[in-house]
Amino acid sequence: MQILLNGDTTSTNATTLGELVIELGLEERMIAIERNLEVVPKSQYKDTRLCDNDRIELVHMIGGG
Amino acid sequence: MTDDVFKVGTYEFKSRLIVGSGKYKSFQATKDATEASEAEMITVAVRRVNITDMGKENLLDYIDPKEYTILPNTAGCFNAEDAVRTLRLAREAGGWDLVKLEVLGDTETLYPNVVETIKAAETLVNDGFQVMVYTNDDPIVARTLEEIGCVAVMPLGNPIGSGRGLANPFNIRVIKQRAHVPIVVDAGIGTASDAAKAMELGADAALINTAIAEAKHECLMAKAMRDAIRAGRQAYLAGRMSKRAFASASSPTEGYIWD
Numbered sequence: 639m640q641i642l643l644n645g646d647t648t649s650t651n652a653t654t655l656g657e658l659v660i661e662l663g664l665e666e667r668m669i670a671i672e673r674n675l676e677v678v679p680k681s682q683y684k685d686t687r688l689c690d691n692d693r694i695e696l697v698h699m700i701g702g703g
Numbered sequence: 704m705t706d707d708v709f710k711v712g713t714y715e716f717k718s719r720l721i722v723g724s725g726k727y728k729s730f731q732a733t734k735d736a737t738e739a740s741e742a743e744m745i746t747v748a749v750r751r752v753n754i755t756d757m758g759k760e761n762l763l764d765y766i767d768p769k770e771y772t773i774l775p776n777t778a779g780c781f782n783a784e785d786a787v788r789t790l791r792l793a794r795e796a797g798g799w800d801l802v803k804l805e806v807l808g809d810t811e812t813l814y815p816n817v818v819e820t821i822k823a824a825e826t827l828v829n830d831g832f833q834v835m836v837y838t839n840d841d842p843i844v845a846r847t848l849e850e851i852g853c854v855a856v857m858p859l860g861n862p863i864g865s866g867r868g869l870a871n872p873f874n875i876r877v878i879k880q881r882a883h884v885p886i887v888v889d890a891g892i893g894t895a896s897d898a899a900k901a902m903e904l905g906a907d908a909a910l911i912n913t914a915i916a917e918a919k920h921e922c923l924m925a926k927a928m929r930d931a932i933r934a935g936r937q938a939y940l941a942g943r944m945s946k947r948a949f950a951s952a953s954s955p956t957e958g959y960i961w962d
Contacts, residue, residue, distance in 0.1 A: 644751040670796035677791045702748025703723030703912030
């Protein structure tokens with residue numbers, strides 16, 4: 639399916655947020671995910687089903703002042 | 704001085720220097736300078752993961768969240784909604800509830816948009832965040848942000864990254880004198896004397912990034928800032944002498960050998 643991942647239209651085989659995190663190799667990273675403007679708790683990744691055109695924001699911490 | 708604790712919200716710190724993690728040449732340089740500063744709190748920014756080029760290393764591989772209090776910021780946000788989204792994501796990422804709110808007005812001055820800052824502060828406080836808020840050196844706005852429930856108010860010394868010191872020391876003092884929450888001078892500090900001055904005025908802490916990260920020797924400047932913050936704090940607590948118009952001899956004015 640097609641999702642909007644960090645602003646880019648992206649094809650994925652993942653059916654849940656948990657699968658998407660694994661597909662991207664981010665299981666070990668300290669990240670957070672927003673799905674259609676709602677923050678999704680980590681505990682719900684595996685139960686959160688992805689839908690076509692979902693708008694996913696996937697963020698992490700970088701240097702800043 | 705050992706019991707001079709810096710309390711902000713439910714947190715307590717020995718150090719009154721808060722550092723940023725931006726603009727360093729490398730993660731290693733960030734780590735080294737942060738250690739040299741002896742700061743206990745460090746700001747970080749929240750950004751999209753670059754999906755196509757994630758890189759092997761991450762800032763938090765170098766700055767251990769178990770060792771430091773991580774202060775996520777909203778740098779780059781120009782409205783309340785984006786700032787609130789950003790900090791909700793940060794809280795989910797690391798469980799952090801102590802946050803630095805900054806909502807900017809334009810890209811050239813990076814001055815705060817206080818209207819949006821106030822809106823965001825209200826939402827975040829209601830949402831359970833402990834909000835340290837970047838704002839103008841305006842005593843009225845500072846008081847408004849305190850009344851909303853922010854745990855610290857952080858007036859700018861000068862524009863972010865400008866290194867021009869304290870533009871309006873009088874306002875920093877007025878803000879501090881009327882505040883019931885910690886006042887942190889955030890932005891504008893360029894060198895150690897600026898940091899000392901901020902603390903002498905009564906600021907409870909200072910947040911410094913560019914002055915350390917862009918110094919020729921970051922670790923040395925980090926130590927200079929550490930010492931300046933301590934010196935300024937001690938001078939403030941000691942209570943400085945009054946200024947006089949004319950001289951006042953330091954040696955006794957009697958018992959001269961020619962008397």
